[in-house]
Amino acid sequence: MDIKQNICPKCGEPSEEGLCNKCKAEEVDWITFDARVQCIHCPTCGSLRHQNTWTDCEIDRDKLIEEIALDAVHIHDDVRDLKVELSSYDPSPNRTSVRVDVHAKLYGVPVESSCRVLILWSKEQCDRCSRYSGGYYAGTIQLRAEGRKPDEYEKERAIEIANRHENELQEMGERLSFITSTDEIKEGIDIVISSHNLGELISRSIIKELGGKVTRHPKLAGQKNGRTVYRMTYLVRLPRYQKGDVFEDKGRYYEIRGTDANVIRYFDLQDGSLKISKEEPAGRMIGNVKNSESAYVNYINSDIAGILDPKTYENKECILYPWLEVLEGEEVRFLRDSDKDRIIFVG
Ligand SMILES: [Zn+2]
Ligand SMILES: [Zn+2]
Known part of the structure; x- marks a missing residue:
């Protein structure tokens, strides 16, 4: 041992x-x-x-x-x-x-x-649910459009963008950022939100995708814990023209190609050039290429195309501009300018 x-x-x-x-x-x-x-x-x-x-x-x-x-x-x-x-x-x-x-x-x-x-x-009802059920809000995003009403696609996209940002903030733990309500009204949509952060994100993303401008209008809503509380109205004004719109100005026709980032790009349907402008071009609205019709090209004779009007089944001769590459026997898309009884090829 x-x-x-x-x-x-x-x-x-x-x-x-x-x-x-x-x-x-x-x-x-x-x-x-x-x-x-x-x-x-x-x-x-x-x-x-x-x-x-x-x-x-x-x-x-x-x-x-x-x-x-x-x-x-x-x-x-x-x-x-x-x-x-x-x-x-x-x-x-x-x-x-x-x-x-x-x-x-x-x-x-x-x-x-x-x-x-x-x-x-x-x-116990949580902070978020009690605010939500009390209709709490910090601001409203008003979706409007210049000289027209936002269409179904734009309204749908705006709601999708709003929901996406709400989910993102919730996942990041910003519990008190939520959409209080979404109301469809005659002039567009009002999206009521519970935080300024959410209002900023949604309104900026909408114009990034759909074009237009945001203006902010604060309104005093009172005092809370010694701090001034503002409610903000985010006025989102979509541009007069949307992508694919065709308008006539001084006898020429143009197609809007893009309205994002505060620049409007439009295509000259005569000479095939692309124009860029900060301002919205003036003009008379004809239609949108997504609603274009298509016709069969019977023959081409230098700068004239003979097409079969799908409505009347008559042969119509229309000017064919060089930028548009169409062959006989093919289909071509067009819009009608009913005021001037003209057919405008959009390619
Ligand atoms: Zn022992
Ligand atoms: Zn809850």
Whole structure:
């Protein structure tokens, strides 16, 4: 026997120094737990409240019970090889009792324990749902168009853009940025929003995609916690012309090719040149190429094309400009200028 070997003062077994591992493990309070835990959740959207902060809860109930129970159990830092088993039942609709069985090793000695955590469920409307149901708003995006009404496509796109930004901000944790309501009115659409950030993002994205301008009109809404509160109207004015619109100006016809980034690009349907303007060109609206008709080209005679009018089945001779490459026997797309009884090829 090694004369240097120590003896555990508690049990008399050999030990390296002081208490042996078994007695050390017995002395340590290696597991403690909270017997009752309250969990507040929103009955409308399922968000959870921790102290005064609400967060969206993406996990299902079983997973949540597991998380709450594990949070309620506190394990000593020296514990190793932890194995936990959970089983739960609901003694009443607002309570869940979770049995937690723990097996582990402490200083190499196997230890085990079990405890019960009672989860008390309570419901409270969250910050977002209470604002939402109270019709809270910080501003309104008014979608309008210059000299016309926004069409179905533009209205649809604006709503899609608005929903996309709302989802993005919600996913980023900006809980209080949401769309309060979307109202279709005679002149366009009003999108009511609950934060200025959301209003800025939506209105800027709409003009980036559909063209036009945003003007902001703040209105004093009162004081809150010593701060002045403004409500903002974001007036989004879409351009008079949309992509594909054909208009007539001084006997010439043009097709709008783009209205984004504050620049209007339009195509001269006579000489095939592309023009760029900061201002909206004046002119008389003929139609949009997406509503064009198509006709069969019977013959081409230098700069004249004879087409079969699909409405009257008559042969019509129309000017064929060089930029338009059409062959006999092919189809060509056109718009009608009914005021001047003319057919305008749009390619
Ligand atoms: Zn001992
Ligand atoms: Zn809620």
